[in-house]
Structure formats: structure tokens, C-alpha cells
Amino acid sequence: MKRRVMTRLILVASLAYVGLAVLLPGTVPAAETDLNDAGFGSVETLMTSYNDWEATYAANGGDRRMTISLGPAKGLATTSSTTHGRMVLDLLAGTISVEVAALPEGTWEVWLIENRPGPGRSVLPEPGDRRLRLGNLDRQDGMATLDVSLGRAAFAQFDPDLVTVTRAGSDPANDRLLVGAATLFQRLYRSGQRGQFGRLSHADEPERPASDRTLRWLFASVSPTAYAQIGPIPDPTTALEQLITRGRRSFFTDTFGGNGRTCGTCHREDRNLTIDPDFIATLPPNDPLFVAEFVPALMCDDPVANTGCKFENPVLMRQFGLILENQDGFDDLANKFNMRGVPHTLALLQNTLTPANVLPFPDGTIIPPNERTGWSGDGAPGAGTLREFIVGAVTQHYPKTLNRTPGVDFVVPTVGQMDALEAFQRSLGRRQDLVLTGPGALRLRSAVAAKGQDLFNDPTKGKCFGCHLNAGASVDGIHNANFNTGVENLRSQPADLLVPAQLNPPDGGFGTAIGASGFGNGTFNTTVLVEAADTGPFFHNNAIRTIEGAVAFYTGPAFNNSPGAVGIGFLPGGNGPGIELDSTEVEAVAAFLRVINALENLRSARSLATRLRNAATTAHVRQLSELLRAELTDAYTVLNGAGLHAPTQQKLGSAIAVAEKMIALPGRNLLLIAQALALIDQSVQELRE
Numbered sequence: 137m138k139r140r141v142m143t144r145l146i147l148v149a150s151l152a153y154v155g156l157a158v159l160l161p162g163t164v165p166a167a168e169t170d171l172n173d174a175g176f177g178s179v180e181t182l183m184t185s186y187n188d189w190e191a192t193y194a195a196n197g198g199d200r201r202m203t204i205s206l207g208p209a210k211g212l213a214t215t216s217s218t219t220h221g222r223m224v225l226d227l228l229a230g231t232i233s234v235e236v237a238a239l240p241e242g243t244w245e246v247w248l249i250e251n252r253p254g255p256g257r258s259v260l261p262e263p264g265d266r267r268l269r270l271g272n273l274d275r276q277d278g279m280a281t282l283d284v285s286l287g288r289a290a291f292a293q294f295d296p297d298l299v300t301v302t303r304a305g306s307d308p309a310n311d312r313l314l315v316g317a318a319t320l321f322q323r324l325y326r327s328g329q330r331g332q333f334g335r336l337s338h339a340d341e342p343e344r345p346a347s348d349r350t351l352r353w354l355f356a357s358v359s360p361t362a363y364a365q366i367g368p369i370p371d372p373t374t375a376l377e378q379l380i381t382r383g384r385r386s387f388f389t390d391t392f393g394g395n396g397r398t399c400g401t402c403h404r405e406d407r408n409l410t411i412d413p414d415f416i417a418t419l420p421p422n423d424p425l426f427v428a429e430f431v432p433a434l435m436c437d438d439p440v441a442n443t444g445c446k447f448e449n450p451v452l453m454r455q456f457g458l459i460l461e462n463q464d465g466f467d468d469l470a471n472k473f474n475m476r477g478v479p480h481t482l483a484l485l486q487n488t489l490t491p492a493n494v495l496p497f498p499d500g501t502i503i504p505p506n507e508r509t510g511w512s513g514d515g516a517p518g519a520g521t522l523r524e525f526i527v528g529a530v531t532q533h534y535p536k537t538l539n540r541t542p543g544v545d546f547v548v549p550t551v552g553q554m555d556a557l558e559a560f561q562r563s564l565g566r567r568q569d570l571v572l573t574g575p576g577a578l579r580l581r582s583a584v585a586a587k588g589q590d591l592f593n594d595p596t597k598g599k600c601f602g603c604h605l606n607a608g609a610s611v612d613g614i615h616n617a618n619f620n621t622g623v624e625n626l627r628s629q630p631a632d633l634l635v636p637a638q639l640n641p642p643d644g645g646f647g648t649a650i651g652a653s654g655f656g657n658g659t660f661n662t663t664v665l666v667e668a669a670d671t672g673p674f675f676h677n678n679a680i681r682t683i684e685g686a687v688a689f690y691t692g693p694a695f696n697n698s699p700g701a702v703g704i705g706f707l708p709g710g711n712g713p714g715i716e717l718d719s720t721e722v723e724a725v726a727a728f729l730r731v732i733n734a735l736e737n738l739r740s741a742r743s744l745a746t747r748l749r750n751a752a753t754t755a756h757v758r759q760l761s762e763l764l765r766a767e768l769t770d771a772y773t774v775l776n777g778a779g780l781h782a783p784t785q786q787k788l789g790s791a792i793a794v795a796e797k798m799i800a801l802p803g804r805n806l807l808l809i810a811q812a813l814a815l816i817d818q819s820v821q822e823l824r825e
Contacts (some may be wrong), residue, residue, distance in 0.1 A: 173756050175405060175763060176482075177380040177563035178743065184567040188486040189321045199227040199329065204299050204316040205506045206236065209518025211531035211542055212260065212315040216465055218648070219314055220519070221280075223299050230290035232283070236273060236301060236314065239280040243304035244313060246270040246282055251297045251551045253338040258548035259298060259317065259527070261308040266294060272304060295326060295337065297551055319523050320558040334375030338552035376559070383560025386553050393547035394534030395431055396424040399557070402459060402478045402533070406766040408671050409564065410480040413457045426450065433537040442635070446470060446538055449639060456631050456678050458640075462532060463515060464648045464655040466540060472655060474643040475631060476511055477678040479663075480671045482565030488609050488664055489522060492617040508609075508616040511676035512645040513661035526557050566736060569608040570666060572601070579825040580731055582780055588728030591721055598725055599715055600665075600690075607665040607732060618646050618659035622698030623689070629679045643676060658699070669726075669733035669774040684726040684778075691717050723778065730774045731781075731823055737771035738820050741791075745812045748804060757804050764812065765795035771819070784822045791815035 206221040207213075221236030223246070234246050250266040251259055261267065268290075273280035301314035327333050388400035401424050403409045411425075419425060428434045428448035437444025442451045445460070446469040452458040458475040465472060489507040505513060505520020516525035526549060535545035542548050549557070571577050573593055580586045591598035592607075603611050603619070611617045624642055631640045644656025651657055660676055673679070674686040695701055696714035717725065744764040751757045772788040775781050794812045798805060 173384075173751075173759060174377060174380045174560075174563065175384045175759065176409075176565070176740065176744075177384055177560050178567075179374065179376045179380065179563065181565065181567045182376060182380065182559055182563040185484075185486050185562050186321055186324060190325060193321070193325065199325070200229070201225075202227055202318075202322060204296070204318060204322075205519030205521070206234075206299060206301060206314040206316040207518030207520065207524075208313065209315045209524050209527060210466070211527040211540075211546075211548060212317075212518060212524070213312045214310070215313045216467060217313060219301075221301070221314060222519075223316060225291075225296065227291045228288070230286040230288050232270060232286065234270070234273065234282040236280040237278070239273060239275065239301075240313070243272055244280070244301050245272045245304045247300045247302055247308045248294075248296045249298040249300065249308065250295050251338065253550070253552065257550060258542075259551050259554060260542070260548050261298065261300060261312075263309070267308070268294070273301070295323075314518075316519055317521070317523055317554070319521060320555050320562070323555060334379065336375075336379070336552070336555050338550060338555065379556055379559045380563045382552075383556035383558070383563075386557050387560055390549075390553065391424075392530050392534050392549060394530065394545065395427045395434065395536050397427065397534050398424070399529065401425050403481055406762065408480050408667065408770065409482055410478045410671050411457055412673060413455060416454055416457060425453070428453075431536070434535075442639070444470070445639065446473075449475060449635070452631055452635060452640065455634065457673060458631060458678055459533075461510075463510065463512070464644075469538060471638075471641070473641070474654070475640050476643070476676050477673060479511060480667060481561050482667050482671075483664060484522065484562055484564065485566075485568070487569065487615045490615050492611075492614050508661050511660055512643075512656065513616060513618055514646050522561065523554055523558050526554055566666065566739065569606040569610075569664075570732065572606050578732070580728070581823060581825060582727065582731060584724050585727040585731040585780065587721075588724035588726065591717065591725050592728055597715075597721070598717060600725065603662050604665050607729075609662040609664050611662065616662055618657075618661055619700030620645070620658040620698055621660065621690075621700040622694040623660070623675045623677065623679065624653050624658070625694045625698070626679055626689075627694075629677060631677065631679075645676075665729060666732055666736050669730045669777075670737070670770045682726075682777075683729055684723055687717075687725045687729070688722045690715050691722065727778055727780055730778055733774050734771040734781075735820065735823055737767045737774070738816050738823075741767040741771070742813065742816050742820075745809055745816065748798070748809050749806065751804050754803050757801075758799055761795050761798040765792055765799065768792045768795060768816075781822060784819050787815050787819050787822075791819070 202225045204223045204225070206223065208215065208217045208219060217238070217240060219236060219238045219240065221234065224233045226232075247261070248268040248270060249261045251257065251262075252264050252266065254264070257264075268286070270284050271282055273282050297318055299316040300308040300312045302308045302311045303313070323336055324334065327335050387403070388398055388405065391398055402411050404411050404415065407415050416425065422430070428436070428445070429439070429450050434447040436442060436446075436450070439450075442449065448460050449458070452475050457477055459478055461474050461476050462469065462472065463474065489509070491505060491508050491513065505516055507516065507521045509515040509520070509522055509525045514520060515528070516522065517528040518524045530546050530549065531540055537545050539545055572589060578589070580589060592600040595602075605611070609616050642654040644651050644654030644658060646659045646661075647656045649655070649657060668674070668686070669683045672683065672686070673681050674683070680686045680689060689695055701714065741764055744760050744767065748757065748760045748764070751760055768788055768791045772785055772792065775785055775788070791812055794808050794815065798808050798812075801808075
């Protein structure tokens, strides 16, 4: 008996040895081609934002004051309106308070929904979901309110995923004036309260590759510790890594039953999560980006003349990277639209999403939008959260026809998909803003870039810090305020030179009120600048091609005569002169922005190279190596574009060559990874002190 057991162990060990001989030079020879790691996503970045959120949430009462904002979300609500409100839940006491503004005539009731997972289901209220009817809203002094107590046990076994305001007597599955959804962070917090942080309902465990399952069986048969000794297998080691990985897969592969587009159609992973005309020119004619050119229901009325374009304008898309947006509603497709560039989705930190909520910027968390998304800060429908942005994007860009009927023209995401997509987006990019002044401030080695940093922070010269403190999106510590900086007043915008005015109407920015410059109040959200140099063209309308041109804009009359410039004291009428930089100073500020962008590329590249050490399949190695090459190429390009740091450019060229070797190899090569890391570190040392 013992001899048979020993023979079996020797056989298993021999098989394992043969497997190791093949696998050790690189990784498991995986046949899978799907996305199976987090890409640029980082658990640490996600947790940085979550921890910031949790600290504020706990300080405001935690689960005694869970707030869900309500709005008429495209794709979720069945009625278009300007109504908005919020629900405040005390999950411990079981009490609920609802307030709604601008409620239409009639009787309206409030429902809580706990979505149930399963095939063919979504975040919408559906048969089989758990529902709580809370009662009718009562109108008092211009507001409609509802206060109800369900008892302390109400939420012990009930997790609210969705809130609806529905016409009395109607089914919330068919009638929804307002909708509000629990956010990812609220759901994560609740999972932590259950002692299972990160284990969210509706999350399907990813199927492990056959190679992973085989290796686990082999090594477990020989020794319980053998698996740990050969390093990680391609199965995320934490719940959050799994969540981010599922989000990345969804971001780049889920079409949601629509026209073939995905989030990655416009937010290209190897293009800094955005897209530009140079890249668009490399795409094949059948790329889903161009569905308006070959799907009859989405084509212009006259494709040859490029007129009557209600889904996309192919000419403006191909030449300027402009995407048609109906952020003000779908009720008048012929006239109510804007043409906008694609904003990147990097560094979606709490301080780049949280809206300004103090005077003179009173658009805080009571009145949507509750998070700043898109160019004007109101890119998300409904309550204006990043979570609802997902549904808005599917409704806007994925439909098979202009009817945009959920369940017919596209499929509404599930709770699990929304969790994963939100997690992936919040996991991208850096974890914090830079420190550009005071103790510990970044110091650059380039004299030109260092001068640019001084000008950037000079209250009498560049004044850039006034709206972009630490190259972020803060005005004197107030995050994400909106301004009318006069971009729409530029006289020779490229798109205006190519098409008639009706094909590219003025963009009114924030809000839906009809103003002098279109639908909106003329203001746009303050953007972060660390990633600016390699994510052009610039501004909401892609009007400027270069970072130097973007800096120069702030020295011209369009900005210096704008309401935003006057309002923050940059003009005599606002207690100060305008911004006056000569050509060398413009280039110096741009050089500063180029160098901090290159440093961010190198930070990201180092993270990718470090993760390559533990990549467990050839697919992982290839994906991470391709992203590494993209980041190194970006660093090289932004420096080369202004002739900065020539010796560093040489090192970056060598690092790019190393990354290309790693892409070509069948598996992980630790020597090449070490070479890449050394070149990255040397480059960083040459850029900063």
C-alpha cells in the first residue's frame, strides 16, 4: 500500500517537474485571450479614495445617515423632468426621510428595491426583486416629503440597491420619475459592517483558467506549500482585485446588447483612457467607433453631405475626435446636442469628483450632480454620480436605434456590473495630488520646467494655482468649481472652420437652462493637469492641439475677458490684472506640465513593471508589457515634444525596447524586468531632485 502511494507521489511530482521546466522561464502558457488582470487598475488607488470617503461618511453619522440622491436618470427613469431629491436612511434605527423638489402634479409614492441577481436581470426593478413601498410624498412649502419608521430590524436582511419615486398605483418596474442608486462605496461599507469587506452581492466569481486549476491540483497533491513556492497563479488574491478585474473586463468587452461599442471604444487603455484624431485615423472602417457610418438606424440623414447627424457626426469625429453628446436630454436630437472631446478617466479621486458645496458654488450634495463627471461636471444623469454615469454612457453611446429603449436597444447593467465598472474607474491612475509648494514640494532639475513651476504658483504672474492647486482641481481648497473661462469665445475653433454652425452649436456647459451660449449656464468644470500633456487635444471642444497652446489661451482675450477671470479676481474689475506671460514663459509653464506628466507616466510604468514580476500567465505578461510600453512611450513623447531632457529620452528609448522584448517573449523574464525598472528609476532621478 505504501509503495503504491509512493509511486503515485513520484508520478505526480514528475508531472509537476515537467510542468515547472516549461513554466518557470515565463509563466503558465495560457490559451485564454480575455482580459484577466486589473491592467492600470490598482487596489491601493481604489482604497485611497474609499478611505477618504469612509472618513467623511463616518464623521457624518455612518449608517445612521446613509444618503441616496434622486434624479431623472437616463436609462433608469421612464419620465424626463427637472425633479430632484434625496433619501436619508438610518439603517440602524430603521427610519427613512425623503425630500423632493419640483415634484410634478399628482400623487407619488416611494419604493425601496433590493435587486436580486440572476441571468437576464439588471439594476432596474424587476419581478423577483425585493420591494418595500414606503408611502406617498406629502407636499409642504414647495417641497414634497416623506418620513417613515420601519423598525430596527428592517435592514438586517434587506440591502437597499435602488430607490424610485413612482406615480401612485403604478408598478416601479414600469413607472419611475426619479431613481437613486446606492454607490459602490456605500455597498463596500455595508460589506465591512457584515465582516466581509469587499464581498459584494451580485458578484460572480470569475472562472479560473484550466491551467490554474490543473496546477493547483498538481501542487496540492504533492505539497500544501508547493503552490506558494512557485508564486501566484492568475487568480486575483483579494476580493477588490477580483472586483477591479471584472470591471476592467466589462469596461473593454461588454457591449450591453447594443451596437457593438464598449467603454473602451472611446476610452482606449493604451491611449491614456481617451482617444484622439491621430489614433482614430489608425482604426479599421468596421471599428465600433464608426457605427454611425455603417448602421443605418444611426447614420446621418444625408451621410454624403454630413447633415442630419443625430447620433454621431463622422466628419467631426474623425478630424477632431469630437463625440456627439445629448447631456441635456434626448427630446430634440436635431438641435439639442454638443460636440465634445473624450475626457480621460485617470485619477478619479474623491477630490476630483466631489462637487463644490460652499458659496459661491452651492451645487453640493443636496442638488445634483453629486459628483463631477464630464467636461461640464454634469455628465452623469439622475443624481449625477459616477455610478449613474455608467448607465448614462450606455444609453447615450450603445443603442441600436435612436429610440434608446432599454431592453431593446441596449441592456441596462446589473448591480454587479455597476459595482465592478465603478471600482475599475476609481482604481485608475495616481492616488493623490502633487505637492508643489512648501515643505516637501516637488523640485525639478530642468531649469525651464522649474521656472514654469514658479510661474504656475506665482500669484502675480501665471496664477495657475488659483484654480489648479498642486496641479489638481481645487480653488483655494474648494474642489471642482465650475467657471466660464471663455473657451467658447475662441474665434477660430477648428470644428467651426469645417462645418456649418448648426452642426456644431455653442456648448452651454453646466445645466440645462437656455442661455446665451446654448443649453447651460456657460460654465465648465475645473480639470486636473497632471495628466494633461499626453491627453490632448485640449478643452471640452478639442479646440487646442498642444499643451503650449492651452497655456497660451490663458494669456489671451477670450480668457482674460471671461466671467470666470473676472469672478476670481484676475482682471481690474475683479481686483487684479489679467494673466500676462510672454512666449518664453508660456513655454516654461508648458515644460513644467510636460515634466510632471512624464513623472506620472514613470510612476505608472514602475507599478506595471513591478507587477510583471508576479504575472502568472503569458496573457498577463503581454498585457502588462504592452501597457508598460505605452506609458514609457508617453513619457518619451511629452519630453521630446519640447526638447526636454535629451539624455533621459535616450534612457526611455532603451526602456521601450526592453518592453518590446518582453512583449515578444512567451513568458516573464525577470532580467528584462530588472533592466526596465533600473531605466525607469534613472529617468526619474534625472527629472526631479
